[in-house]
Amino acid sequence: MLFAPFLAFYAILFFFALAFFFILIEIHVITYAFQMIGLPPELAFMALLAALIGSYINIPITRIATSTRHAPEIVSSFGVRYRVPTGYPTDSTIIAVNVGGAIVPVLISFYVLMHWPGVIGPALLGTAIVTLIVHRFARPMPGLGIATPMFIPPIVAATAGYFLGLSTHHADAIAFVSGVMGTLIGADLLNLGKLRDLGAPVASIGGAGTFDGIFLTGIVAVLLA
Numbered sequence: 419m420l421f422a423p424f425l426a427f428y429a430i431l432f433f434f435a436l437a438f439f440f441i442l443i444e445i446h447v448i449t450y451a452f453q454m455i456g457l458p459p460e461l462a463f464m465a466l467l468a469a470l471i472g473s474y475i476n477i478p479i480t481r482i483a484t485s486t487r488h489a490p491e492i493v494s495s496f497g498v499r500y501r502v503p504t505g506y507p508t509d510s511t512i513i514a515v516n517v518g519g520a521i522v523p524v525l526i527s528f529y530v531l532m533h534w535p536g537v538i539g540p541a542l543l544g545t546a547i548v549t550l551i552v553h554r555f556a557r558p559m560p561g562l563g564i565a566t567p568m569f570i571p572p573i574v575a576a577t578a579g580y581f582l583g584l585s586t587h588h589a590d591a592i593a594f595v596s597g598v599m600g601t602l603i604g605a606d607l608l609n610l611g612k613l614r615d616l617g618a619p620v621a622s623i624g625g626a627g628t629f630d631g632i633f634l635t636g637i638v639a640v641l642l643a
Contacts, residue, residue, distance in 0.1 A: 451640040454590045456533040457526070465526055469633050472517030476622045480513045484614050511613055512620045520606075520624025523598040523633045530591050540582035541595040547578045548600025549608070556605045560616050564609045571601045571635040576642030590640045597639035601632045 452462035515521060531538050551574045552566055559565045579593025586592070606623045613621050624632050 447641070448637055451590075451594075451637050452526075454640055455526075455530050455594050456591065457529070465522060469518040469522045472522055473519055473633070475517040476514035476620070477517065477521075478512050478514045481510045482513060482614055484509055484511050484616070511616070513610070513613070514620060514622045516622045516624035518624070519622075519633045520602060523624075523636050524602065526636075527595045527598050530595055534586075534588050534591050536586050537583070537588045537591050537595070540586060540592050541599075544575065544578035544582050544592050544596030545599040545603070548575050548596045549604035552601050552604030553608050556609055558609065558612045558616055564605055564612065564621075566601070566605045571597055571605075572638035572642060575600060575635065575639035579639065593639040593642070594636045598632055598636040601635045606632075 448466055449459070449462045452465055453459060457465060531541060548571060552571050555570050556564050556566045575593045575597030578596050579589040579591075582596075583589030583592045602623070
């Protein structure tokens with residue numbers, strides 16, 4: 419039996435224990451997904467750590483002029499509300515690349531293609547399919563950037579990986595490469611021209627946040643495949 423004032427203490431302790439438990443499950447699932455596409459356990463852990471730390475790092479590559487000077491502070495995208503970074507008003511948008519959401523997944527994709535050369539052809543076809551569908555669903559959000567429904571890219575990539583991987587028996591590898599590269603090209607690269615009219619202070623390719631955007635798409639696609 420628990421009585422006050424210790425009840426609040428045990429509730430807080432239980433909350434942190436539960437959060438720690440879910441973190442362990444998430445790390446295990448992501449590491450397992452990496453091992454499914456051919457990464458050894460040590461490299462899978464390093465990739466996970468690089469994505470975790472790199473998700474907070476955005477590398478500016480250029481600055482483009484925009485037609486909208488003031489961006490809204492709160493933007494809603496597919497039912498999720500985002501707070502737009504604020505700063506001094508400018509007439510330009512900084513184009514950046516997120517390390518954990520873009521660079522790390524792309525490097526893993528190249529590793530997968532070199533590790534399984536037989537999936538290069540199906541992976542390229544899967545990338546083209548994901549690119550076309552993701553580009554169809556991508557929507558420009560004023561003040562935010564290019565937004566895509568969360569579950570569309572991984573479902574399409576997993577489906578493409580399943581059917582294209584019937585002959586190679588590497589549906590997971592095809593799904594990962596198709597999800598990462600298809601989302602990167604379809605959602606971000608093909609919509610760079612629309613960023614001038616959005617008024618966003620920063621547009622990050624790959625998105626910001628832990629396991630966000632392109633990285634999350636690749637992981638979920640592998641698990642679904």
